[in-house]
Amino acid sequence: MDHPIKRDHSRFRKIVKGKIRDNLRKYVSGGEMPVPKGDGTFKIPMPQIETPRFKFGEKSQGGMGQGDGQQGDPVDGQPGEGEPGEGEVGNQAGNKELEVDLSLEELAAILGEELALPNIEPKGKKTLEATTHRYSSIGTVGPDSLKHFKRSYREALKRQVATGTYDENNPVIIPIKSDMRYRSSSTKVEFENSAVVIYMMDVSGSMGDEQKEIVRTESFWINLWLKSQYKNIEMRYIIHDATAKEVDEETFFKTRESGGTLISSAFKLCKEIIETDYNPSEWNIYPFHFSDGDNWSTDDTKLCLDLLDNDIIPSSNVFCYGQVESRYGSGQFYKDLMTKYGEGHDEVILSKIKNKEAILDSIRDFLGKGK
Amino acid sequence: MLNQRSRPISGELYELKEEIHQYALDYGLDFYPVNFEVCDYDTINILAAQGGFPSRYPHWRFGMDYDQLSKGYAYGLQKIYEMVINTEPVYAYLLNANHIVDQKTVMAHVYGHADFFKNNSWFRNTDRNMMDVMANHGTKIRRYMDRFGQDKVEDFIDKVLSLENLLDIDVLFETPDLARKRIEQQIKAIEEESGDENSGVSSALKSFMRSKLFNPQNPSTSKVDEDEIVHQYKKKFIGKRDVMRWVLEYAPLKEWEADILGILREEAYYFLPQRMTKIMNEGWASYWHSTIMTQKALRSSEIIDFADHHAGVMAMSKKNINPYKIGIELFRDIEFRWNTGRFGKEYLECTDLHEKENWNRPTNMGREKVFEVRASHNDITFIDEFFTPEFCERQQLFTYKYNSRSGRFEIDTRDFEAIKQKLLLSLTNFGQPLIEVEEINFANRGEMLLKHIYHGVDLDLGYASDTLRNLYALWKRPVNLSTVQEGKTVTFCFDGKEMKPI
Numbered sequence: 001m002d003h004p005i006k007r008d009h010s011r012f013r014k015i016v017k018g019k020i021r022d023n024l025r026k027y028v029s030g031g032e033m034p035v036p037k038g039d040g041t042f043k044i045p046m047p048q049i050e051t052p053r054f055k056f057g058e059k060s061q062g063g064m065g066q067g068d069g070q071q072g073d074p075v076d077g078q079p080g081e082g083e084p085g086e087g088e089v090g091n092q093a094g095n096k097e098l099e100v101d102l103s104l105e106e107l108a109a110i111l112g113e114e115l116a117l118p119n120i121e122p123k124g125k126k127t128l129e130a131t132t133h134r135y136s137s138i139g140t141v142g143p144d145s146l147k148h149f150k151r152s153y154r155e156a157l158k159r160q161v162a163t164g165t166y167d168e169n170n171p172v173i174i175p176i177k178s179d180m181r182y183r184s185s186s187t188k189v190e191f192e193n194s195a196v197v198i199y200m201m202d203v204s205g206s207m208g209d210e211q212k213e214i215v216r217t218e219s220f221w222i223n224l225w226l227k228s229q230y231k232n233i234e235m236r237y238i239i240h241d242a243t244a245k246e247v248d249e250e251t252f253f254k255t256r257e258s259g260g261t262l263i264s265s266a267f268k269l270c271k272e273i274i275e276t277d278y279n280p281s282e283w284n285i286y287p288f289h290f291s292d293g294d295n296w297s298t299d300d301t302k303l304c305l306d307l308l309d310n311d312i313i314p315s316s317n318v319f320c321y322g323q324v325e326s327r328y329g330s331g332q333f334y335k336d337l338m339t340k341y342g343e344g345h346d347e348v349i350l351s352k353i354k355n356k357e358a359i360l361d362s363i364r365d366f367l368g369k370g371k
Numbered sequence: 372m373l374n375q376r377s378r379p380i381s382g383e384l385y386e387l388k389e390e391i392h393q394y395a396l397d398y399g400l401d402f403y404p405v406n407f408e409v410c411d412y413d414t415i416n417i418l419a420a421q422g423g424f425p426s427r428y429p430h431w432r433f434g435m436d437y438d439q440l441s442k443g444y445a446y447g448l449q450k451i452y453e454m455v456i457n458t459e460p461v462y463a464y465l466l467n468a469n470h471i472v473d474q475k476t477v478m479a480h481v482y483g484h485a486d487f488f489k490n491n492s493w494f495r496n497t498d499r500n501m502m503d504v505m506a507n508h509g510t511k512i513r514r515y516m517d518r519f520g521q522d523k524v525e526d527f528i529d530k531v532l533s534l535e536n537l538l539d540i541d542v543l544f545e546t547p548d549l550a551r552k553r554i555e556q557q558i559k560a561i562e563e564e565s566g567d568e569n570s571g572v573s574s575a576l577k578s579f580m581r582s583k584l585f586n587p588q589n590p591s592t593s594k595v596d597e598d599e600i601v602h603q604y605k606k607k608f609i610g611k612r613d614v615m616r617w618v619l620e621y622a623p624l625k626e627w628e629a630d631i632l633g634i635l636r637e638e639a640y641y642f643l644p645q646r647m648t649k650i651m652n653e654g655w656a657s658y659w660h661s662t663i664m665t666q667k668a669l670r671s672s673e674i675i676d677f678a679d680h681h682a683g684v685m686a687m688s689k690k691n692i693n694p695y696k697i698g699i700e701l702f703r704d705i706e707f708r709w710n711t712g713r714f715g716k717e718y719l720e721c722t723d724l725h726e727k728e729n730w731n732r733p734t735n736m737g738r739e740k741v742f743e744v745r746a747s748h749n750d751i752t753f754i755d756e757f758f759t760p761e762f763c764e765r766q767q768l769f770t771y772k773y774n775s776r777s778g779r780f781e782i783d784t785r786d787f788e789a790i791k792q793k794l795l796l797s798l799t800n801f802g803q804p805l806i807e808v809e810e811i812n813f814a815n816r817g818e819m820l821l822k823h824i825y826h827g828v829d830l831d832l833g834y835a836s837d838t839l840r841n842l843y844a845l846w847k848r849p850v851n852l853s854t855v856q857e858g859k860t861v862t863f864c865f866d867g868k869e870m871k872p873i
Contacts, residue, residue, distance in 0.1 A: 003376065004426075005417050008434030015431055021522065024529070044446060046439055049431065051532045052837030054804045057829045062772035062783070064793060066687035066696070075689045075771045075780040 016047040024049055042107065108228035111221060115363060118370030120229045122193035122284050123317060130192045130231060133185040142182025151181035194232040195284035195317075197223065198273060200266040202291030204241040205258040206328035214324050214353055215290045216253050221363050222288065230284065236273055240266035242296070246273070263291065263333065264300050267307040280315035287312055288320045288366075293331035301336050313347050318371040320349045322362055346371070376417075377410035377464060384409065384465070387475055394667045395482035399742070400659065402485035403499070404460040407478065409467045415451050416440040418464055422642065423456040424505045428512035428634075429521070430528055453477040457488040457645065459499035472673040473680060479663040483656030490746045491651070493644040496546055501641055508634045515627045527628055531635050533841035534618065537806050538643055539610030553608055611807040614821070614842075615639070621811050622846045632845075646801055647749045654698015655745050657684065661699065687767070690780075692794070697766070701753065704762050705744060706737035751798045758794065760787040796826070804830055809853065819846050820862075823854035830854050832863075832870070839865035 014020045016028050027050045065075055111117065138151055156175035160166035166173075201207070201215055227233055237252035238244055241259035244266040270287055278285055295301050313319055323334040334350060341348035351365040352358075380388060388407055395402070410418075420436035421427045443449035452473060454464040463481040465474055488494050498504055516524045609616050615636040619629060645652065661681065669677055685696045708714055712732025721727050744753065764785075770793050772783045784790070796802070805824035813820035819842070823830055835852060842850045843865050851873070853862040864873045 003414075003417055004429065005420060005433055005437050008429055008431055009437050010434070011429075012431040012434035012438060021431075021525070023526070044442060046442065047435075048439075049435060051432070051529065051535075052834050052841060053533055053536055054806055054823070054838050055831050055834050056802075056804060057831040062770065062780070063690065064692050064768060064770050064790065064797070065689040065782075066692065066767050066769075067689045068767065069689070069769065069782050071782050071784060073782045074777075075782060 012049070015049060027052065044110075104224060105228060108224050111225055111363075112228070115360060115368065117225060117364070117367050120226075120284075120317075120367075120370055122195070122230070130190050132188050132190055134188055135183040135185050137184050137186055138181050139184035140178075140181065142184060146183045148181045148183050152179050155179040155181060192231045193284060194234075194282065195226060195230040195286065196234045196236060196278050197226060197286045197288065198236045198238065198270050199252065200238040200240065200244075200270060200287065200289040201252065202241070202261055202263070202266075202294075203239045203255050203257045204261045204294070205256075206261075206292050206294055206326055207256070207324070208326060211292060211324040211326050212253060212256075214356060214359060215322070217356070218290075218322065218353070218359050218363060219288070221359070222366065225363075225367055226286065238266050238269050238273075240269075244269040260296050261291070261294050262300050263289070263295050264303040264307060267304055267312060271307060271311040274312070274315050278315075285316045286318065286320070287316055288322065290322045290324060291333060292326040292328065293323045293333040293335075294328070295333050295336075301333065304333075305336070305340055308348075316347070318347055318349055318369070320366045321351070322366070323350070323352050325352065325354050376414040377408040380407045380409055380465065383471070384474060387471070388478055391475060391478045391482065391663060391668055394663045395479070395486075395659070398659070398662070399738075400482055400486040402461065402482060402489050405463055405481060405485050406460050407463050407465055407481070409465045411467055412444055412450075413441070415454060415464055415466055416444060418454050419451050423454050423462075424502065426506040426509050428509045428528075429516065430525065432532075453481060455481045455484045456502070457484075457494065457497060457499070458502050461485045461488065462502070470676060472669075472676045475668050475673075476660050476664055476677060476680065479660035479668065480656045482663075483659035484652060486659070487648070487652050487655045487745060491644070491648060491749075492747055493540075493543055493647055493749050496543060497641055497644060498637075505638070508638065511634065512631060515631065519627065524627075524631070527631060528635065530841040530844050531615070531632050533838045534614050534845075535635065535639050536801070536803055537612060537614035538639060539612035539616075540643065540647065541610050542613055542616075542640055543644060550608065557608065609808075611809075612805070614806065614808055617808045617811060617819070618842070618845050624845070628845075644749075647751075650694040650698040650701075650750045650798075651745065651748060651753050652698075653695045654700075654702050657695050657699040658702045658741070689771075692768075700766060701757055701762065702741050702744070704759075705757055706741050708737075709740035710735050710737035751795060754791070754794055754798065758791055763787045763790055799826075804828075813851055816848070818849045818851055818864075820851045820853065823852065825855040829856055832856070835863070836865065836870040839863070839870055843867055 011020070015024050018025055018028075029048050029050065069075075112119075135146070138148060152175050153173055156173050156179040157166065159176075159179060160173060199219055201212075223235065235249065237247050237249055239247055239252055239255050239257075240261075240263070241257040242262045242265065243259075246269065247255065266289065274280070274285060295304070308319060321334070321337055323331060325331070331352075334352060337348065337350055341350065346369065349366055349369065351362040353362045384407070392405075416437055418425065419440055420433050427433060440449075440451070444451075450466075452466060452469065456462045461481070461484075463478075463485075465477055469477065488497075512524065512528075609620065615632065618624075619632050619636065624632065664677055664681075685693065685699065687693060687696055710733075711730060712718065712734040713730050718727070718730060721730070744757070748756070764787075768790050769785045770783045770790055771780050773779075774781045799805075805826070807822045807824060808819065809822040810820040812818070835854075839850050839852060849864055849866045851862055851864045852870075853860065855861070861872050863870050
């Protein structure tokens with residue numbers, strides 16, 4: 001049986017995520033996801049729930065330190081940070097915040113763990129050739145960092161026994177240069193799965209900056225996760241109002257048009273891209289569509305559903321639609337999709353994104369099925 | 372113990388323990404038996420999160436501390452070397468991944484703590500069976516949770532935790548025996564006061580007469596007055612700062628609520644001496660691990676590792692005071708001063724700087740003095756008495772504050788008086804505001820009145836309001852708080868909805 005503290009731990013996590021004990025919500029600080037600091041380091045989230053107690057106001061801020069320096073010299077960092085020494089029972093909670101270097105893989109791992117995302121089971125043939133290096137053999141040359149101590153000493157022992165310099169009573173073994181052995185790599189060709197993510201976004205007048213920011217953040221995390229799952233992945237971006245065009249990533253997030261909205265235009269372009277560039281039997285295809293849910297007409301919506309049914313869905317792993325709430329959007333498109341694909345359709349995932357706080361939940365919706 | 376998560380030491384570690392144990396005894400350290408156990412980092416994180424104890428009541432905050440310790444360890448930013456618990460026998464946990472030299476250092480360190488726990492007077496009345504007591508508390512609270520629902524019980528605990536820091540240190544010296552004697556004395560004093568005209572009459576007769584005096588037609592009022600008298604006696608012996616006790620005695624709590632409040636209060640007082648002696652306790656343990664290691668236990672091959680790790684523990688920080696560093700240096704300074712006769716009237720009144728600098732009377736009372744100090748001081752008195760200008764300068768101490776113009780923290784001063792002042796202030800009530808219960812029947816409406824003993828720094832009103840909200844939930848009548856804001860005395864009232872000045 002696990003230690004009971006794991007239950008306290010999961011309870012704490014549930015409170016932080018707002019699932020239970022709603023009245024504690026306002027005392028929660030520190031988010032769930034790592035925050036990039038711009039210089040390559042990330043702030044690791046240290047969610048905390050503070051118990052309200054009598055304490056002094058801001059004016060008492062400041063503290064004491066030890067070391068060199070004149071009056072007026074800066075003291076780096078924040079008070080209460082990084083207490084050195086052997087930890088004992090911590091009674092006073094300091095400012096708990098960790099800043100560490102994180103690779104994208106680690107970041108993806110945190111995301112996966114945080115949202116309990118399952119690994120994706122890729123479909124299709126492994127077509128992409130990838131060469132990997134594995135340290136599976138031993139060589140006589142190499143850098144010190146790859147030195148194989150056991151092998152080196154064994155060589156030295158052999159040599160000493162052979163030359164008669166080994167003394168049983170004083171078994172000192174001193175390797176010389178020719179005894180040194182190093183790990184060396186051999187090249188191996190592997191076949192990998194490949195994937196493409198096709199982002200489509202409605203850039204009509206009703207999608208404001210806030211909505212785009214949400215889409216941008218969401219796509220950052222989606223990319224991060226999919227990149228951790230596929231070695232070879234491509235991103236394609238389509239923007240549309242009444243007409244659709246393919247753009248690069250930067251334009252995708254910056255463009256703002258004012259026309260009406262024909263979602264089918266984007267779906268058509270998406271279909272063309274898949275047909276020309278990505279053979280569904282070789283590629284894992286992920287179309288994502290974000291809009292505020294307004295479409296020009298019900299006829300167009302019908303056309304959209306046809307396109308999805310006949311072309312996009314059959315060739316994709318999963319089709320994801322994220323509806324960002326805006327003041328102007330009616331949200332009708334979500335309802336239309338819901339009616340058609342609401343129940344029993346694993347290949348379509350729908351998610352409503354109310355605000356920034358809802359991004360994580362919606363990522364969980366999209367990626368939580370392991371498709 | 373702990374579902375086999377830890378096991379007693381054996382083999383090499385056991386032999387090392389025997390060796391270090393003997394050194395500790397030779398130096399005159401005096402402690403209850405110490406049981407060492409080894410465990411992995413996850414277990415030590417669990418123990419640390421639970422205040423050192425393997426079994427506590429269910430509460431999210433243990434999970435929170437565990438979360439933070441685990442993350443800190445996973446990213447390699449912090450590591451706990453050891454845990455030691457003030458019980459009899461003392462339990463100490465060693466991390467299995469530690470190097471042998473670290474294990475030795477930690478053992479020596481633990482014997483320092485164990486000696487401190489046994490001999491420092493602030494620990495005199497701590498319950499040494501706390502291991503069992505905590506486990507029992509856990510069982511009790513778990514049972515209440517089964518019966519009344521986890522959310523409900525946890526919510527109550529959360530409310531009580533808002534008051535957890537409002538303690539009265541005098542309680543540490545209060546044994547049941549003492550309390551009884553004191554009540555007797557006070558009853559006697561009050562009776563002597565009121566009994567002036569019938570001074571010859573026995574007390575039994577007096578109480579009989581008193582019961583006749585009160586309106587015999589209406590026994591209920593006389594009952595109230597009797598209660599009133601008992602109430603007066605009681606009020607005199609509950610410490611003003613013991614807010615939890617006041618709530619326990621006078622708030623309309625359900626039985627299970629009162630039980631839990633009592634449990635939490637008991638645990639808070641158990642940890643209080645450790646909080647009061649952080650600098651001394653760590654300083655004393657460090658003084659001994661350093662002494663035992665460098666004079667006895669170190670092998671020559673271990674010197675570099677020991678020096679490296681010891682230096683890590685003693686690292687000075689510009690951001691905050693390292694209690695290990697200040698503590699060990701102060702003990703060494705005391706030892707040095709009492710070895711060279713740098714104390715007493717003659718030394719203090721000496722005005723010749725050169726003479727003072729090179730003062731040396733071979734009094735050799737250093738060791739004796741540090742043992743005496745560890746028995747009778749707490750952090751505040753320790754600093755107040757032994758923190759000297761010379762020491763302050765040698766330790767390169769300074770205070771810093773926020774400069775709003777440059778947007779950063781800057782060194783404020785290296786002035787001795789200012790530093791000592793700030794240090795003492797940060798230790799007084801652990802740098803938290805002093806709150807006293809002023810009145811529990813404020814304005815004759817059953818309201819509680821708290822008083823903030825003002826020392827120049829205003830309260831954070833947001834926190835105060837939320838704290839009062841939780842207190843209100845226990846007291847079930849409005850709660851008031853008298854404090855000073857921007858130079859003016861104000862009294863706030865929390866009436867169940869919001870906090871507003873009255």
